[in-house]
Amino acid sequence: MTPFRAHPILSPVLGLEGYYEPASIDEALDILRRGNGKPFAGGTDVIINLRRRTVTYKGLVNIKRLPGIADWSTEPGEGLHIGAATPFRDLESSPSVTQRYSALAESIRVIGSVQLRNMATIGGNLCNASPAADSAPALIVSKATVTFTGNGDGTRSCLVEQFFSGPGRSILDPDGLLLSLEIPEPESNSGDCFQRFTPRGALDIAVVSAASRITLDRSSGRVQEAVIALGAVAPTPVRAGKAEEVLVGHEPTPDLMAQAAKIAKEECNPISDIRGSASYRQALVEVLVRRTLEQALERAQR
Amino acid sequence: MEHYSLKINGNVYETDAEPFESLLDVLREKLRLTGSKKGCDEGECGSCTVLLDGKPVLSCILLVSDVREKEVLTIEGLPQGGEPHPIQVEMTERGGIQCGYCTPGIIMSAYALLQENPRPSEDEIRFAIAGNICRCTGYSKIVEALQAAAGTPIR
Amino acid sequence: MAQPEQVTSAAQSGPYDWIGSSVPKVDALDKALGITQYVGDMQMPGMLHARIRWSGVPHAVIRGIDTSDAEKVPGVRAVLTAGDIPGVNRYGLAVQDQRVLADDKVRSAADPVALVAAETEQAAEEAINKIKLDLEPLRPVLSIEDALDPTAPAIHEGGNLFARTTVRKGDLDQGVRDSDVIVETTYRTHLMDHMAMETESSLAYMDPTGVLTIITSTQYPYRDRRQIAPALNLSMNKVRVVQAPIGGGFGRKDDITSEIHAGLLALKTHRPVRLIYTRQDSLIANTKRHPMLMKFRTGARSDGRLTFVDADIYGDTGAYLSLGAFVIKKAGIHACGPYDVPNIRVDTHTLYTNNLSSGAMRGFGVLQAAMAHESQMDQLAHRLGISPIDIRLINTLKPGLATGTGQVMDEGCGIEATVLRIKEYMESHDLRFARS
Numbered sequence: 090m091t092p093f094r095a096h097p098i099l100s101p102v103l104g105l106e107g108y109y110e111p112a113s114i115d116e117a118l119d120i121l122r123r124g125n126g127k128p129f130a131g132g133t134d135v136i137i138n139l140r141r142r143t144v145t146y147k148g149l150v151n152i153k154r155l156p157g158i159a160d161w162s163t164e165p166g167e168g169l170h171i172g173a174a175t176p177f178r179d180l181e182s183s184p185s186v187t188q189r190y191s192a193l194a195e196s197i198r199v200i201g202s203v204q205l206r207n208m209a210t211i212g213g214n215l216c217n218a219s220p221a222a223d224s225a226p227a228l229i230v231s232k233a234t235v236t237f238t239g240n241g242d243g244t245r246s247c248l249v250e251q252f253f254s255g256p257g258r259s260i261l262d263p264d265g266l267l268l269s270l271e272i273p274e275p276e277s278n279s280g281d282c283f284q285r286f287t288p289r290g291a292l293d294i295a296v297v298s299a300a301s302r303i304t305l306d307r308s309s310g311r312v313q314e315a316v317i318a319l320g321a322v323a324p325t326p327v328r329a330g331k332a333e334e335v336l337v338g339h340e341p342t343p344d345l346m347a348q349a350a351k352i353a354k355e356e357c358n359p360i361s362d363i364r365g366s367a368s369y370r371q372a373l374v375e376v377l378v379r380r381t382l383e384q385a386l387e388r389a390q391r
Numbered sequence: 392m393e394h395y396s397l398k399i400n401g402n403v404y405e406t407d408a409e410p411f412e413s414l415l416d417v418l419r420e421k422l423r424l425t426g427s428k429k430g431c432d433e434g435e436c437g438s439c440t441v442l443l444d445g446k447p448v449l450s451c452i453l454l455v456s457d458v459r460e461k462e463v464l465t466i467e468g469l470p471q472g473g474e475p476h477p478i479q480v481e482m483t484e485r486g487g488i489q490c491g492y493c494t495p496g497i498i499m500s501a502y503a504l505l506q507e508n509p510r511p512s513e514d515e516i517r518f519a520i521a522g523n524i525c526r527c528t529g530y531s532k533i534v535e536a537l538q539a540a541a542g543t544p545i546r
Numbered sequence: 547m548a549q550p551e552q553v554t555s556a557a558q559s560g561p562y563d564w565i566g567s568s569v570p571k572v573d574a575l576d577k578a579l580g581i582t583q584y585v586g587d588m589q590m591p592g593m594l595h596a597r598i599r600w601s602g603v604p605h606a607v608i609r610g611i612d613t614s615d616a617e618k619v620p621g622v623r624a625v626l627t628a629g630d631i632p633g634v635n636r637y638g639l640a641v642q643d644q645r646v647l648a649d650d651k652v653r654s655a656a657d658p659v660a661l662v663a664a665e666t667e668q669a670a671e672e673a674i675n676k677i678k679l680d681l682e683p684l685r686p687v688l689s690i691e692d693a694l695d696p697t698a699p700a701i702h703e704g705g706n707l708f709a710r711t712t713v714r715k716g717d718l719d720q721g722v723r724d725s726d727v728i729v730e731t732t733y734r735t736h737l738m739d740h741m742a743m744e745t746e747s748s749l750a751y752m753d754p755t756g757v758l759t760i761i762t763s764t765q766y767p768y769r770d771r772r773q774i775a776p777a778l779n780l781s782m783n784k785v786r787v788v789q790a791p792i793g794g795g796f797g798r799k800d801d802i803t804s805e806i807h808a809g810l811l812a813l814k815t816h817r818p819v820r821l822i823y824t825r826q827d828s829l830i831a832n833t834k835r836h837p838m839l840m841k842f843r844t845g846a847r848s849d850g851r852l853t854f855v856d857a858d859i860y861g862d863t864g865a866y867l868s869l870g871a872f873v874i875k876k877a878g879i880h881a882c883g884p885y886d887v888p889n890i891r892v893d894t895h896t897l898y899t900n901n902l903s904s905g906a907m908r909g910f911g912v913l914q915a916a917m918a919h920e921s922q923m924d925q926l927a928h929r930l931g932i933s934p935i936d937i938r939l940i941n942t943l944k945p946g947l948a949t950g951t952g953q954v955m956d957e958g959c960g961i962e963a964t965v966l967r968i969k970e971y972m973e974s975h976d977l978r979f980a981r982s
C-alpha cells in the first residue's frame with residue numbers, strides 16, 4: 090500500500106492540487122497542520138460540496154486507511170466503541186448494535202440510502218456538523234462521547250452534545266482529527282427512540298428530528314432521568330432542557346409526556362427555510378417529542 | 392495522473408486516472424463499462440450503484456483512489472456463463488423496465504440484497520432499493536420482479 | 547446471450563391475441579444487461595465535450611460577454627456566442643420565441659449565453675465559469691400577478707399575455723340563480739420538474755457525406771430537425787437526427803434541448819461533440835410543468851346537481867412558450883372535470899414571465915385543472931352534507947351526455963364505473979372520508 094503521497098497534479102479535477110493517504114495518525118496530523126488539505130472519510134459531504142463548487146480545498150486527505158479508524162467493537166455490558174470512519178451500514182447490520190441502541194439504529198436507518206450508508210461515516214456526520222445531522226440527537230441521548238486530537242499533542246474528549254458550535258462548525262480544530270466515539274452501555278431500566286420527519290422516506294433531510302431517552306426509577310417506576318435532543322431547530326443539535334425537567338421525578342403518564350412535548354415546542358426557536366416554516370417545525374417538535382417519549386417509555390418498561 | 396490496477400468483475404483493468412476522479416467516470420469514460428449510469432452525479436439517485444467488496448455503493452461519489460485493492464462488481468459482471476442473472480431475467484419479463492436508465496442500479500442493489508438475504512420480504516426489498524430512483528415504473532413491477540427472482544410469493 | 551423466454555401460449559394464434567397479454571419489451575433485456583447505448587454512453591474518436599453557460603439572471607439587457615479568459619483554458623477548442631450562429635437565431639415548438647444563444651436580452655435565468663467545447667469535461671466546465679457576463683438587470687416578471695400588471699415590462703414584443711381561450715355553455719346567470727350553494731376558491735399549483743433519470747444529451751458529428759448527424763435523447767427527431775436546420779443555416783437534407791434510446795422523457799424531450807448547441811459546436815470545430823446536461827443544467831434549463839393560478843366558482847343545487855362552473859385559469863409559461871398555450875388551453879377544456887355541467891364560463895390566459903419555461907408534461911394541463919375541480923366537488927359535498935362519492939356519482943358524465951366543449955360521450959366513458967369501484971373498495975376496507 091502506498092503510504093504517504095504528496096504530489097502536484099497537472100490538470101486539476103475539482104480544483105484540487107494534492108491527494109494524501111496517510112498511514113499513521115501522526116502523518117495525517119502533520120499533513121493537516123501544514124494546511125495541505127481537508128480530511129475526508131466517506132466523502133459524502135466533502136465530494137458533494139466540491140462538485141457543487143460551494144467550497145474549494147487545496148487538497149484532500151483520505152483518512153480511511155488510518156489504523157483502527159474504521160474499526161468498531163462492543164462487549165455486552167461494556168458499551169460501544171466506534172472508530173470515527175466506521176460506515177453507518179456496518180453498525181446498522183449488526184444486531185449487537187441495533188438491539189441495544191434503538192435510537193441510534195433508528196437514526197442510522199433513515200440516513201440517505203443503503204448505498205450511501207456503505208460510504209458515509211458516523212464521524213463525518215458529526216464533523217460535518219449539520220444541524221440536521223441525523224445521528225446527532227440519537228448520540229446525544231445515548232450520552233456518547235467523542236475523542237479527537239486537540240491543539241498540540243494528545244487527545245481530548247467531550248460529550249457529543251458539547252461538540253457542535255454552529256451550523257457546519259464544531260469545536261474540532263481545522264487541523265484536528267476525530268478519532269472515535271464511545272457510547273456507554275444503556276441501563277436496563279432505560280429506553281430511547283429517534284424519529285424524524287421528511288416528506289420522502291429515503292434520501293431526504295430532516296425537517297425536524299427528535300430523540301428521547303427515559304430512565305425509570307426501578308422501585309417507584311417514576312422518571313429518574315429524561316434526555317430529549319432535537320435536530321434542525323437551532324444552529325446545532327440541542328437539548329430540550331425544560332421539557333426534560335417536567336418529566337423527572339414524576340410518573341410518566343401520557344398527559345405528562347404530552348405536556349413535555351408542548352414545552353419542547355415552546356422552548357425551541359427554529360428558523361423558516363425551504364424545508365419548513367418556523368411554526369411548522371415547532372408543530373413537528375411537539376409531535377415527534379411526544380411520540381419518541383412514548384416509545385422510549387415502552388422500551389424502558391420492557 | 393496515477394496508475395491504477397482495478398479489479399472489476401473478476402478482471403484486472405489497468406488505467407491512468409487522477410485520484411479525485413469518480414469510479415463512475417473511470418468506469419464509463421476510461422474503461423468503457425457504460426452499464427453503470429449517471430443520473431445525478433451527487434449520490435441522490437442510485438443509478439450508478441456498483442458493489443465494492445460485495446457492498447452496494449454510489450460510484451459517482453466514490454473516488455477511484457478508494458477502490459485500490461478492492462473488488463468492484465458492475466452490471467456487466469452479473470451474467471454467468473453467458474446467461475443473464477435471474478434478476479435480469481425477471482426484470483425483463485415482468486415489466487420492471489421501462490426507459491431502463493435506473494435499471495442497472497436497481498439490479499445491483501437487488502443483487503446485493505439477495506446475497507445477504509436470499510428471501511427478503513416486500514418491505515426488505517423496498518428498503519434495499521429506496522436509494523434507487525425510478526421515474527417510469529412506479530416501483531410495483533420492480534418489486535414483483537425482485538420477488539420473483541428471490542422466489543418469494545408475489546403479492 | 548440467451549433471450550428470455552417469450553410469454554407465448556397456444557392461445558396466441560390470431561393477430562389480436564397479444565392484446566391483453568403481458569409481453570416483455572423488446573429492448574428490456576439489453577437494458578437489464580447494461581448494454582443499451584444511451585447518448586451518454588457513446589464516444590467517438592476525437593470527440594469534444596461541451597458545456598453551456600446559462601445567464602443566471604431572469605431579465606437583463608446584455609451589454610457584453612467576455613470570453614477571452616475562457617478561450618485561454620488549456621484544451622478549449624471553441625467558445626461561441628450569439629454572433630457565431632450561422633442561421634436564424636430563433637427556434638421554438640409552436641412559435642419561434644427562443645434564441646439558440648441569447649443576443650439582445652436575457653429573458654430567464656436559464657437562457658444559454660455561451661457554449662464551450664473542450665478536450666475534457668473539466669476544461670469545458672472551467673471555461674464556462676471564466677466567461678464574464680456584463681448584464682444590466684431589468685425589472686423581472688416573476689409571477690402570474692406580475693405578468694398581469696399593466697406596468698410590467700414586456701418580455702417579448704407583443705406583451706405578456708400570449709393567448710386567451712374561452713369555453714362557453716348555457717347561461718351562467720341562470721346557473722347562479724339555480725344554485726343553492728356556491729363555493730369560490732383560488733387554487734395555485736407549482737412548477738414541477740419531470741426529473742427523467744437520463745439528462746438531456748446529444749452527440750453531434752459531421753458524417754463523411756457532409757450531413758450533420760445528431761444522435762440525441764429526444765421524443766421527436768423530425769420536429770427537432772425542423773428547428774435545427776434553419777438555426778445552423780443548413781438545408782433539411784443536410785441534417786440527420788437520430789433518436790437514441792431515451793432514459794425518460796415525460797414531455798420534457800418534446801422541445802429542443804441539447805441538439806442545436808451540440809450541432810453548432812460540431813459544425814464550428816469539425817469534431818464530434820458530446821453535450822450531456824448535468825443534473826443541474828437539466829433542472830435549470832428544461833421545460834417544467836406549468837404553475838397555474840385558478841379562480842373557481844362552482845354552484846350546485848341542494849340535491850347535489852351541479853349548476854355552473856365559472857373559472858379563470860392563468861398559466862405561467864415562463865420566458866418561452868414551448869407548448870404552453872396548448873397545455874393551458876387544455877386545462878380550460880378540462881376545467882369541469884368528468885361532470886355534466888349545464889352552464890359554463892371558463893377563460894384561460896397564457897402568460898409570459900421571466901421564470902423557467904414550462905411545456906409538455908404527463909397530463910398536459912389536465913392535472914392542474916383536476917386539482918381545482920375536485921377540490922370544488924369536495925367543498926360542495928361538505929357544504930351540502932352529501933358524501934364526496936355521491937356528489938360525484940350524481941354528476942358524472944354518462945354515455946349520451948356531453949362535456950363542456952360538446953364532446954358527446956359514448957360507451958368509452960368509464961368515470962361512473964370508476965367512482966363505483968372506489969365506493970365499493972372503500973366500503974369493503976372500512977375506509978371513510980376524514981371530513982363529512
Ligand SMILES: Cc1cc2nc3c(=O)[nH]c(=O)nc-3n(C[C@H](O)[C@H](O)[C@H](O)COP(=O)(O)OP(=O)(O)OC[C@H]3O[C@@H](n4cnc5c(N)ncnc54)[C@H](O)[C@@H]3O)c2cc1C
Nearest residue numbers: 130131132133134135200201210213214216222223267434
Ligand atoms: C445523497 C445523500 C443523502 C444524505 N442523507 C443524509 C441523511 O439522511 N442524514 C444525514 O444526517 N446526512 C445525510 N447526508 C450527509 C452525509 O452523508 C453525512 O453527513 C455523512 O455521515 C458524512 O460522512 P462522510 O464520512 O461521508 O463525511 P465526509 O464527506 O468524508 O466528511 C464530512 C466532514 O467531516 C470532516 N471529517 C470527516 N471525518 C473526519 C474525521 N475523522 N476527523 C475530522 N474531520 C472529519 C470532513 O473534513 C468534512 O468536513 C447525505 C448525503 C448525501 C450525498
Ligand code: FES
Nearest residue numbers: 430432436437451
Ligand atoms: S449518479 Fe450516482 S447516485 Fe445518481
Ligand code: FES
Nearest residue numbers: 490491525526527
Ligand atoms: S425505468 Fe425509467 S427510470 Fe426506471
